[in-house]
Amino acid sequence: MDTNDILFERARQSIPGGVNSPVRAFGSVGGSPRFMKKAQGAYMWDEDGKRYVDYIGSWGPMILGHNHPEVIRAVHDAVDQGLTFGCATQREILIAEEIRRIIPSIEEVRLVSSGTEAGMSAIRLARGYTGRNKIIKFEGCYHGHSDSLLVKAGSGMLTFGNPSSAGVPASVTEHTLVLEYNNVEQLEGAFKQYGDDIACVIVEAVAGNMNMVPGKPEFIHAMCELCTRYGAVLIVDEVMTGFRVALGGAQSLYGVVPDITMFGKVIGGGMPVAAFGGRRDIMEKIAPCGPVYQAGTLSGNPVAVACGLTTLKLIQEEGFYDRLSAQATKLTTGLEAIAKDAGVTFCARSVGGMFGLYFLDQYPQGFADVMKADAKSFNTFFHAMLDEGVYLAPSLFEAGFVSIMHTDEVIDETLEAARKAFAKVAAQQ
Numbered sequence: 001m002d003t004n005d006i007l008f009e010r011a012r013q014s015i016p017g018g019v020n021s022p023v024r025a026f027g028s029v030g031g032s033p034r035f036m037k038k039a040q041g042a043y044m045w046d047e048d049g050k051r052y053v054d055y056i057g058s059w060g061p062m063i064l065g066h067n068h069p070e071v072i073r074a075v076h077d078a079v080d081q082g083l084t085f086g087c088a089t090q091r092e093i094l095i096a097e098e099i100r101r102i103i104p105s106i107e108e109v110r111l112v113s114s115g116t117e118a119g120m121s122a123i124r125l126a127r128g129y130t131g132r133n134k135i136i137k138f139e140g141c142y143h144g145h146s147d148s149l150l151v152k153a154g155s156g157m158l159t160f161g162n163p164s165s166a167g168v169p170a171s172v173t174e175h176t177l178v179l180e181y182n183n184v185e186q187l188e189g190a191f192k193q194y195g196d197d198i199a200c201v202i203v204e205a206v207a208g209n210m211n212m213v214p215g216k217p218e219f220i221h222a223m224c225e226l227c228t229r230y231g232a233v234l235i236v237d238e239v240m241t242g243f244r245v246a247l248g249g250a251q252s253l254y255g256v257v258p259d260i261t262m263f264g265k266v267i268g269g270g271m272p273v274a275a276f277g278g279r280r281d282i283m284e285k286i287a288p289c290g291p292v293y294q295a296g297t298l299s300g301n302p303v304a305v306a307c308g309l310t311t312l313k314l315i316q317e318e319g320f321y322d323r324l325s326a327q328a329t330k331l332t333t334g335l336e337a338i339a340k341d342a343g344v345t346f347c348a349r350s351v352g353g354m355f356g357l358y359f360l361d362q363y364p365q366g367f368a369d370v371m372k373a374d375a376k377s378f379n380t381f382f383h384a385m386l387d388e389g390v391y392l393a394p395s396l397f398e399a400g401f402v403s404i405m406h407t408d409e410v411i412d413e414t415l416e417a418a419r420k421a422f423a424k425v426a427a428q429q
């Protein structure tokens, strides 16, 4: 037993499953999760002192790499001034102004502490604004774990979803319609049938919670057009893609203007900041200006906002996203070439600083395709990479992330590890 095994055993005595968020438990790949002790740049070290190249970046926030000196200094300075006041602060104005400057669709923005809160609040707002009940989400997209979003597709195409988690009454999800991602026809059908009671459509324009599946432009544009035609609110969930696939997020890549956008992850730079914002006439329906209730004791926390604000400043350096994208592309094309040499069925792609690895012969278009991936090969690959000191997401259904600290040297080290890992996968086939 190594230190990680011992800690996992001990953690399970006091924490359900030994972890505070399920994917950390290595449930699908097996083995003990690694207990991390520290990180720097593109690397993390576990409690055994083993070093890993980090491709999860805390699931997205660490776009600058770990421990950027300016971010750490900003956090220290904020800590020295007090941890939380529960009152308005000037820094909240600064981050709101910064978000508006970067994302033109944002007229007003409300800070919260997690993406889950942003999603839950955005949906309540859309319902309050439209006076309608129904919401449309897509299979494989994740918008946090609030009740009405924990739904799996119904048995027929246009039936309402059933709860996908215990503890969620069917009466809570009866207004949630789950449709296939990238299926324009189904979306049109849903609007034709229920259009006058659809409060909102919520979508990840580049889906990152079923591995990575970019929305087809015609799908995203049809969604915009239908929302406008039927008076529904378009909520684009940029918790993962915001400041990640491009400075302006997925909406800048597709050229769409959401009514409401959700943010999280990068926006906090590694601390709990998330947000939802958009059209002023919609946002002004929120308390204290309007009748839609929403609140938070630690919303806009001064230390967390200092961290996010400094991160948002640093990612606007000249050429940042060109460099980030180039490194992600170098990784995915490198992995594809090595897999091909080894004779392993595999492909990979990236959008900005986010990437997907697929044990499939072609890029998936939606959840059903992602489900077809070869799980056994992935698990072998994952553990071989981990042994070689490369930490990938421990699930076939997660995207990966690079930071600006993933230099050529770091990517080369990764590809060297991948040569051994793909050989193991090939040997097992």
Ligand SMILES: *Cc1c(COP(=O)(O)O)cnc(C)c1O
Pocket: 113, 114, 115, 116, 117, 119, 142, 143, 144, 145, 204, 208, 209, 237, 238, 239, 240, 241, 264, 265, 274
């Ligand atoms: C991570 C994520 C969320 C949830 O954010 P939390 O901060 O984990 O609650 C919501 N939507 C998307 C697209 C995400 O990737």
